[in-house]
Amino acid sequence: MSEQQSLQSARDENSTLKAVVNTDTQALNSARDKALALEKVVNTVVIGQEKVIRLILIALHARGHVLLEGGVGVGKTTLLRAFSKALGGSFGRIEGSVDLMPNDLLYSAWVDNEGKPVIDPGPLITHGEDTAVFFFNEINRARPQVQSLLLRAMAERSAEAFGREYTFPHMVVFADRNGVEKEETFELSAAARDRFLFEINVSNPEQLEHRKALIFDSKFHDVDSLLSTLSEPLLDYSELNNLDRDVQQAVFVSDEIENYIIRIWDATWKPHEFGIEIPDVFMEDLVVAGASVRGMSAMVRAAKVAAWLEGRDHVLPDDVHTVLFATLSHRVFLSPIYEGRRDQIMPQFIAALRDHISAP
Numbered sequence: 001m002s003e004q005q006s007l008q009s010a011r012d013e014n015s016t017l018k019a020v021v022n023t024d025t026q027a028l029n030s031a032r033d034k035a036l037a038l039e040k041v042v043n044t045v046v047i048g049q050e051k052v053i054r055l056i057l058i059a060l061h062a063r064g065h066v067l068l069e070g071g072v073g074v075g076k077t078t079l080l081r082a083f084s085k086a087l088g089g090s091f092g093r094i095e096g097s098v099d100l101m102p103n104d105l106l107y108s109a110w111v112d113n114e115g116k117p118v119i120d121p122g123p124l125i126t127h128g129e130d131t132a133v134f135f136f137n138e139i140n141r142a143r144p145q146v147q148s149l150l151l152r153a154m155a156e157r158s159a160e161a162f163g164r165e166y167t168f169p170h171m172v173v174f175a176d177r178n179g180v181e182k183e184e185t186f187e188l189s190a191a192a193r194d195r196f197l198f199e200i201n202v203s204n205p206e207q208l209e210h211r212k213a214l215i216f217d218s219k220f221h222d223v224d225s226l227l228s229t230l231s232e233p234l235l236d237y238s239e240l241n242n243l244d245r246d247v248q249q250a251v252f253v254s255d256e257i258e259n260y261i262i263r264i265w266d267a268t269w270k271p272h273e274f275g276i277e278i279p280d281v282f283m284e285d286l287v288v289a290g291a292s293v294r295g296m297s298a299m300v301r302a303a304k305v306a307a308w309l310e311g312r313d314h315v316l317p318d319d320v321h322t323v324l325f326a327t328l329s330h331r332v333f334l335s336p337i338y339e340g341r342r343d344q345i346m347p348q349f350i351a352a353l354r355d356h357i358s359a360p
Helices: 003-045 050-062 076-087 144-156 190-194 208-216 223-227 237-250 255-269 293-309 317-328 342-356
Strands: 066-069 090-095 107-111 117-121 131-137 158-161 164-167 172-176 198-201 287-289
Touching: 003 050, 003 076, 003 237, 003 293, 050 066, 050 076, 050 198, 050 237, 050 293, 050 317, 076 090, 076 131, 076 172, 076 223, 144 158, 144 172, 198 317, 237 293, 255 287, 255 293, 255 317, 255 342, 293 317, 317 342
Parallel strands: 066 172, 066 198, 090 131, 131 172
Antiparallel strands: 107 117, 158 164
């Protein structure tokens, strides 16, 4: 091959590479526009929960499961139904109770009018591959055996029933805990909580106009009617796995940000060595175990999605801060003398990580 032919071949390869890059960039920009459009619509259905909605949007695109915290009647189910409808997939749900058995997730048995036994698929497998969102309400009311089956389904996105394997490759699991009543509850183990990408607190709206609207505007009283305004899917739930892969490859993490995240990780284990202090807390005795490798890698994945939603191809400290509390608050395990004050201590602890660890 002559020198001129070699140069022309190199130019052709370069042009092809640029075309592929431009195509990928356009596809990611288009996907981001759709994601932001979904976020805007959900904010009109569930008002006063902008931060929560952004975190759920991040979790869906990072393909991570979510543990929801919050009181009764704050709109968690409405929020998840809105996302499920906007994604175009099926929504599954089960209520936790002390008498719930693992098989109740997989099948239900009943007797028809003729006295014949009937066995139907349970809520976990009913929609199979069409499942986009599965909600386990009050998961800490269910026994550990039930929790274990759900955790396996979360990890493998599959379950065995009726002699066959059911897969749900696009499913994201949301679970919430009853944080008020402690009788007949079974708290999630450390390993179980670590399976969730985020722990998100859903509380009552703070702005007065939102509080008044939810109480006095009748359109917010009928959830089915409210959700009917979501007339068509805004995203294709079946494309999110591939989209997540593309986002993770396209968004860059610099050496400085990598070192920053490593310092945060180290500080979750030995906060006293980083000068972190909390009033009335002896820092050397506070932490039993810090964040896991899985937890930190999950935070990086989420930070990349946060950067992508902001229109950037690189992660900034602000992107880490966006997901910091939701990623780490359930992954730092406190000594027994402080565990009873977790709700008060963890916000201070995570804020201290953000404020005391020097950012690039």
